[in-house]
Amino acid sequence: MEPEAVRKKFADPLRREEYIEDLMMEIDVHVRQLVDVFRFALKYRILFRGSGVEFAGLRDYVPEQDDATRIDWKASLRANKLYIKQYEEERDLDVFILLDCSSSMLFGSQEKLKSEYATIVSGAIAYAAIETGDNVGFGMFSDKVNISFEPESDMTQYYKILRHAVDPQYYGGKCNMGKTLSYMLNMLKPRTILFIISDFIGLDENWDDALKMMGGKLDQVVGIMSRDLRDSRLPEGVGYLRLKDPFSDRTVTVDVDKVREPYNYLAKRIEDEIQQDFQDVGLGFVKVYTTEPFVQPLIKYLTLG
Numbered sequence: 001m002e003p004e005a006v007r008k009k010f011a012d013p014l015r016r017e018e019y020i021e022d023l024m025m026e027i028d029v030h031v032r033q034l035v036d037v038f039r040f041a042l043k044y045r046i047l048f049r050g051s052g053v054e055f056a057g058l059r060d061y062v063p064e065q066d067d068a069t070r071i072d073w074k075a076s077l078r079a080n081k082l083y084i085k086q087y088e089e090e091r092d093l094d095v096f097i098l099l100d101c102s103s104s105m106l107f108g109s110q111e112k113l114k115s116e117y118a119t120i121v122s123g124a125i126a127y128a129a130i131e132t133g134d135n136v137g138f139g140m141f142s143d144k145v146n147i148s149f150e151p152e153s154d155m156t157q158y159y160k161i162l163r164h165a166v167d168p169q170y171y172g173g174k175c176n177m178g179k180t181l182s183y184m185l186n187m188l189k190p191r192t193i194l195f196i197i198s199d200f201i202g203l204d205e206n207w208d209d210a211l212k213m214m215g216g217k218l219d220q221v222v223g224i225m226s227r228d229l230r231d232s233r234l235p236e237g238v239g240y241l242r243l244k245d246p247f248s249d250r251t252v253t254v255d256v257d258k259v260r261e262p263y264n265y266l267a268k269r270i271e272d273e274i275q276q277d278f279q280d281v282g283l284g285f286v287k288v289y290t291t292e293p294f295v296q297p298l299i300k301y302l303t304l305g
Contacts, residue, residue: 100198178207
């Protein structure tokens with residue numbers, strides 16, 4: 001869908017509010033599982049380099065209530081009684097969501113545009129983190145950082161994020177991720193978990209250098225690759241297709257049978273390289289298609305790493 005078509009679709013503020021309500025209903029379907037996982041993962045600071053908590057002492061182990069992995073076996077053996085370690089949490093964590101709103105995110109061959117799918121992912125993460133008691137910040141970028149909200153823990157931040165994420169005025173342009181990450185580097189504090197939600201198409205040069213710098217500063221960085229099926233592979237039995245570059249508007253007509261194999265190979269190679277860029281420097285990465293539920297892959301990462 002063209003940026004202009006998106007602008008026309010949501011030109012009526014009332015229609016945009018109705019659309020936000022629909023998104024919130026879809027987020028509600030997924031968010032409860034995510035809240036429980038955030039509460040667990042962030043409570044024990046699984047995503048932190050350090051523990052993120054201070055040792056506060058020992059107490060009796062309560063079967064079927066306490067996590068057996070927290071048993072202090074040395075103290076328990078000495079006392080001939082099971083004790084678990086108690087910790088006091090540090091509640092100065094920020095969660096920051098950085099959403100790609102470049103032109104390629106306005107594409108969709110399935111039920112949802114990538115931008116719509118990414119908005120649902122952003123909303124679910126924001127709601128879960130706020131519900132858990134942490135601060136959530138939000139930014140949208142294409143050629144530049146279009147908007148950036150300071151982290152807050154009030155639920156009004158969730159509604160603010162959704163309203164901006166569906167506003168067509170912020171969409172369109174190239175994906176200058178490296179420039180954006182370099183800009184955000186000085187904005188985010190070290191105890192931050194950064195979620196980058198993007199299709200990772202049309203990246204600027206040396207973006208991975210900026211990613212490494214961001215990963216070196218923050219407690220954790222997680223890339224969530226949101227892709228349409230046609231980003232990764234071309235369909236069979238369709239004959240000719242007219243394809244358009246979302247950034248230059250250049251169009252070509254291709255015989256799909258002739259280009260399918262090299263297209264699919266190149267798409268997979270690029271996706272694998274981006275994933276490897278994250279994993280080589282110890283950062284998180286989750287790949288999802290707009291036809292798939294995103295909660296389970298994200299939960300798997302948050303709990304298992």
